[in-house]
Amino acid sequence: MLIIEDLSKQFGGLRAVDHVSFQVNSGEIVGLIGPNGAGKTTLFNLISRFLSPTSGRIEFDQKNLLEKKASQIVQLGLVRTFQNMGLFPYLSVLDNLLIGQHPEFSANFFQIALGLPEARREERARIEQAQALLRSLRIEALQSALVSGLPYGTQKLIEIARAMMSQPKMLLLDEPVAGMTSAEKEQIKKLILRISENKNLSVLLIDHDMSFVMELCDRIIVLSFGQVLAQGTPEEVQRNPAVIEAYLGEEARHLVETGKD
Amino acid sequence: MSEFWQYGQYIVGGLAAGSVYALMALGMILIFKTTDIVNFAQADMTMFSTFVGYAVLTGLHWPFALALPAAILAGFVLGIVTERLALRPARNAPVISLLITTLGVALIINAIAGFIWGYDTKSFPYAIGGGPVILGEVRIKRQDVLTFGVALVLSLSLFAFLKFSRIGIAMRATAQNKLAAQLMGINVHRISAMCWGIGAAIGAVSGVLIAPVISLDLNVMVSVMLKGFAAAVLGGFTSLHGALVGGVVIGVIESLLIAIPVDWVSQFRETFVFALIILVLVVRPHGLLGEAMHRGT
Amino acid sequence: MRFSISGSRWLFAAVIVILLPFLLPGYWTYQLSLAGANILAALGLNLLTGYAGQISLGHAGFLAIGSYIAALMTASLGGGWFWAALPLAGIITGLTGLILFIPALRLGTIYLAIATLGFGAAVSQVLIRISVVTNTYEGIHVPIPAIGSIPLERNIAMYLITAGLVFLLVWVAQNVIYSKLGRAFIAIRDKELAAEAMGISLPRYKAYAFVLSALYTGIAGALHAHIVGITQAEVFNLGTSIQLFSMIVLGGLATLPGSIVGALFLSLLPELLKLLVTSQNYYNAIYGVMYGGLLVVVIIFMPYGIWGALVRASVRFPKLRKFFVGA
Numbered sequence A: 001m002l003i004i005e006d007l008s009k010q011f012g013g014l015r016a017v018d019h020v021s022f023q024v025n026s027g028e029i030v031g032l033i034g035p036n037g038a039g040k041t042t043l044f045n046l047i048s049r050f051l052s053p054t055s056g057r058i059e060f061d062q063k064n065l066l067e068k069k070a071s072q073i074v075q076l077g078l079v080r081t082f083q084n085m086g087l088f089p090y091l092s093v094l095d096n097l098l099i100g101q102h103p104e105f106s107a108n109f110f111q112i113a114l115g116l117p118e119a120r121r122e123e124r125a126r127i128e129q130a131q132a133l134l135r136s137l138r139i140e141a142l143q144s145a146l147v148s149g150l151p152y153g154t155q156k157l158i159e160i161a162r163a164m165m166s167q168p169k170m171l172l173l174d175e176p177v178a179g180m181t182s183a184e185k186e187q188i189k190k191l192i193l194r195i196s197e198n199k200n201l202s203v204l205l206i207d208h209d210m211s212f213v214m215e216l217c218d219r220i221i222v223l224s225f226g227q228v229l230a231q232g233t234p235e236e237v238q239r240n241p242a243v244i245e246a247y248l249g250e251e252a253r254h255l256v257e258t259g260k261d
Numbered sequence B: 001m002s003e004f005w006q007y008g009q010y011i012v013g014g015l016a017a018g019s020v021y022a023l024m025a026l027g028m029i030l031i032f033k034t035t036d037i038v039n040f041a042q043a044d045m046t047m048f049s050t051f052v053g054y055a056v057l058t059g060l061h062w063p064f065a066l067a068l069p070a071a072i073l074a075g076f077v078l079g080i081v082t083e084r085l086a087l088r089p090a091r092n093a094p095v096i097s098l099l100i101t102t103l104g105v106a107l108i109i110n111a112i113a114g115f116i117w118g119y120d121t122k123s124f125p126y127a128i129g130g131g132p133v134i135l136g137e138v139r140i141k142r143q144d145v146l147t148f149g150v151a152l153v154l155s156l157s158l159f160a161f162l163k164f165s166r167i168g169i170a171m172r173a174t175a176q177n178k179l180a181a182q183l184m185g186i187n188v189h190r191i192s193a194m195c196w197g198i199g200a201a202i203g204a205v206s207g208v209l210i211a212p213v214i215s216l217d218l219n220v221m222v223s224v225m226l227k228g229f230a231a232a233v234l235g236g237f238t239s240l241h242g243a244l245v246g247g248v249v250i251g252v253i254e255s256l257l258i259a260i261p262v263d264w265v266s267q268f269r270e271t272f273v274f275a276l277i278i279l280v281l282v283v284r285p286h287g288l289l290g291e292a293m294h295r296g297t
Numbered sequence C: 001m002r003f004s005i006s007g008s009r010w011l012f013a014a015v016i017v018i019l020l021p022f023l024l025p026g027y028w029t030y031q032l033s034l035a036g037a038n039i040l041a042a043l044g045l046n047l048l049t050g051y052a053g054q055i056s057l058g059h060a061g062f063l064a065i066g067s068y069i070a071a072l073m074t075a076s077l078g079g080g081w082f083w084a085a086l087p088l089a090g091i092i093t094g095l096t097g098l099i100l101f102i103p104a105l106r107l108g109t110i111y112l113a114i115a116t117l118g119f120g121a122a123v124s125q126v127l128i129r130i131s132v133v134t135n136t137y138e139g140i141h142v143p144i145p146a147i148g149s150i151p152l153e154r155n156i157a158m159y160l161i162t163a164g165l166v167f168l169l170v171w172v173a174q175n176v177i178y179s180k181l182g183r184a185f186i187a188i189r190d191k192e193l194a195a196e197a198m199g200i201s202l203p204r205y206k207a208y209a210f211v212l213s214a215l216y217t218g219i220a221g222a223l224h225a226h227i228v229g230i231t232q233a234e235v236f237n238l239g240t241s242i243q244l245f246s247m248i249v250l251g252g253l254a255t256l257p258g259s260i261v262g263a264l265f266l267s268l269l270p271e272l273l274k275l276l277v278t279s280q281n282y283y284n285a286i287y288g289v290m291y292g293g294l295l296v297v298v299i300i301f302m303p304y305g306i307w308g309a310l311v312r313a314s315v316r317f318p319k320l321r322k323f324f325v326g327a
Helices: A040-047 A070-076 A093-100 A109-113 A117-136 A152-165 A182-199 A210-216 A234-239 A241-248 A250-259 B003-035 B042-059 B064-090 B095-117 B142-164 B166-176 B178-183 B188-214 B220-234 B240-259 B263-267 B269-283 C007-023 C026-051 C060-077 C079-106 C109-133 C154-177 C180-190 C192-197 C202-228 C238-251 C256-276 C280-301 C305-316 C318-323
Strands: A002-011 A014-024 A029-033 A055-060 A078-080 A170-174 A202-206 A219-224 A227-232 B133-135 B138-140
Touching (some): A002 A040, A014 A040, A014 A202, A029 A040, A040 A170, A070 C192, A093 A117, A093 A152, A093 C180, A109 A117, A117 A152, A152 A170, A182 A210, A234 A241, B003 B064, B003 B138, B003 B142, B003 B188, B003 B240, B042 B064, B064 B188, B138 B142, B142 B166, B142 B240, B166 B178, B166 B188, B188 B220, B220 B240, B240 B269, B269 C109, C026 C180, C060 C079, C060 C202, C079 C109, C154 C256, C180 C192, C238 C256, C238 C280, C280 C305
Parallel strands (some): A170 A202
Antiparallel strands (some): A219 A227, B133 B138
16 A cells, blocks of 8 residues: 655755655554654655655555645545644534545535535535544534543544544554553554454554554554664564664663573 | 945945834844734834933933933833733733734824824934044945944843843743743743833834934834834844844845935835845745744654 | 524624614714725635634735725726626735735745735835826725616615625625635644645635635725725725724634624724714824723733633623524
């Protein structure tokens, strides 16, 4: 589904992303981990087209993503969430979800401004769709609530719900469970598993909670100083000495190596 | 007069006006950096303070050396009172609403000034009379020399104050991070009030310096404020040094535009200056010396 | 909270509005017409600044353009052309909104504000220059709108026309706000990047915002010219832009009723003050202090505008809630 090939991004003298290559296949949940500053968010910004790479290729669903602008990727089926909340604080939950379907609205400016029936009909239909999604998540009661008044965990949940509205082929989740309680993280984990199975959705996520990532992901990619340090299943990655060294330092690696069975 | 010296004449003339714009800009940027509010009342505060100086000069017949401090004091008081009575009670309002507050303050000051001093234009006496200073073939009015000198001294003092004095450092801290400053024990309210006082006082100085040239009435300082604004923008709205550069650039360009013999150009001077600003902003949004803001990342 | 004007309320308001000119002296009809034009201009500005987050401090420029286009048409072709002049003025002004759209794409908030300031100043200067050249410095006299060749009674006709347009354009604004357009505007205002990530094309929607806003304001300008009977470039200056801006802030940013309330408030207030203050000597001073003082005080006690305060009050006093319709 997503192919990153030899991708690099340079800021002056700094190589934020350095010849990174990996793939995310249909229906896979892939975790992107690495120490702070490893280039994970830059990578996300490249994929969601807020930045252009210095070199390399990005292919999504067999299309060259580098030809697209940031506002065009939703229509291709790729949706991203934001680390520090991409919900619109002064819009209601319902309105936020409706924005999630923004490209689907076909009514044009005049139809909307003049209140023509096609526009009204479409709006009503989409509202019902959004309400259905809220119902399935059991938060229909919140639909009119202003997002800024909701608890943090609920906001993050809604951001994922919004991402689902456009029936994407792949989700880019930027720290979806940061700052949540274990119970909330569990809820999100189950949600991601459920939607990934039901819709054969691919997921690429960044997070710092190791147990969350290891339990949820089919595969893990470890980034360090802009380069791919290791790729593989959670078990493989956990045992990889280079990974241990990057996170815990050289002595830890030594300890693990000598203590290995 | 040869071409070179002619241009030199215009440039020098522009420097004096430019110093005034620079001072205006300094005052407004100081206020903006510490309290995040653009002081739309700057023109009226300046006007009022200048009128106070005028009253001292022509009413009491005291010398300029006393009129200037009187104006500065008036400005200082206006600034502090505005912060205390109009802005602090409204500190929970969104910034955009506070712009309206400064407009309201401007209207009030304007109305009171009109009541006290009337609506006709007054002619403001020059601080320094006498013949022009002559450098080569360029004649410089003594007032212009004074203006430039005062502006220079004032800005340097301000920079020194901000860099070395305790209050100055507290101001810079507040400007960078209000919360952190509060946590470190800085009385942010008092610092804000002081910034408003100083910002308005600097405006007062610029008003007194330019009043002899453009005369004094209720609305004459508005265009000076706008150019000060433009100077601030040109220099990058958050840079104090930029204000100086911006002011000088605008003053000189404005002066040079007078030199162009095409009739409609000089009439459109103000528009030209604005057009220049917009051009700069489109090409380099953070001005000459401001901090760049990046998208994404 | 969402304020949707339901059918019965439209009717109620319409009846009152139509009856007013027959109950009030002609002077107040005139003032109300002007207030109505201001409502349209305030709506235009609110759509751009309150909803889409693009600050404009030079909106008087659009008023001027709309005013001049309409005035020139009817002045040279006759009052019967009013019905064509009005929409034409609106459309052309709407298109000039695209001039500001270009800096809006590149500049941050403060800098855009400066650029719009420059725009307002530039339009004003250009028009003054034109008026000097065409010898219309005293202003262009605008004929009374006519049906065919029969002139109407200016006061009442303009009142009814303005009222009708206000109803129509408020309805249109409501349609726009509670649709993907309105949501896109707010998204752009609050988080441009997230808006893009949701598929909202910034250039396209900013263009919509500017054109729509300029259209409304242009129509307001055209109405203004025909209500007053004359149009002069000096009237459309920075002070006017700032007054418009005050209307939407005082009324309530990003609220439809806020634009109406704010415009009515700041249009009719001077007239009410005139009734209070009789002595001409002190009028200017007292008026200035009261007007300015009012701005300051309202912001202190109603930081989100008059309508914002009403909305907040309705949360605490449920009886007021019946004015609001849920999402």
